[in-house]
Amino acid sequence: MTTILFPSSINAFVLDPAERAIYVGTSASIIHQFNLFQSIGGKYEAIGGDPSHPIQAVESAHHDFCGHSTEITAINLSFDGTLLVSGDNSGEIFVWDVGSRQVLRKIKGQNGTCSPGKINSRSYFECPNLREAGRSAFVIW
């Protein structure tokens, strides 16, 4: 078993469809991308395998999605792994381009905690699921 240690506690995470990386949403409002491989001498090798040493995920501008102002509550990827959608405690939903780590769209909350459900892998744009004061709302975008 491999352990990966992050700088703050993890509220939600999602796995790349090809298992190349995990995207971890933390209580520090940052989403970390952690690659599950490393490149050694031009060859790719899977990381991990040593149960006695946790791997420290280093905070680095190259792998962090910064932009949320409150802690991340939910996160998901599109079916091809190019779009990341994340929601935070203030009800805001961000849509990110994974390659450039840029915010493509912000969907302004409704008050209340937001928890995106699955992005349906068949229909690229199907919904996050907003929870506001006890009501559930589907947002198709």
Add this chain to the structure above:
Amino acid sequence: MITLFNFQVASGNLLFAREAHYQPLTQMSFTSDEALLFTGGEDAVIHSWRVMDLVDFNLRSEEIMPVQSWNEHTLAITGIICGSGTAMTARVYTASLDQTVKVQFKQ
């Protein structure tokens, strides 16, 4: 004790209910061949259950035991994801409030 319920969708019948965790159960995930179900919650324990056991009418709920249990995390489990592959080959990723993601795989 927190109970795991198993309903049949078409009829709404309750197939199975069993006490499973000591604190609220927040995460569940099937392997892609749906042979195993992983459950995890605020008690930081992850159980894996054989789905065939969960739908077997001949087994009493108390007889069904998790295939495997993991006590590795120290705080509530916030995510369980099963990677691609069958129950025998898939890697299982588990995240927790204890700031770690642990990757389990069968050797």
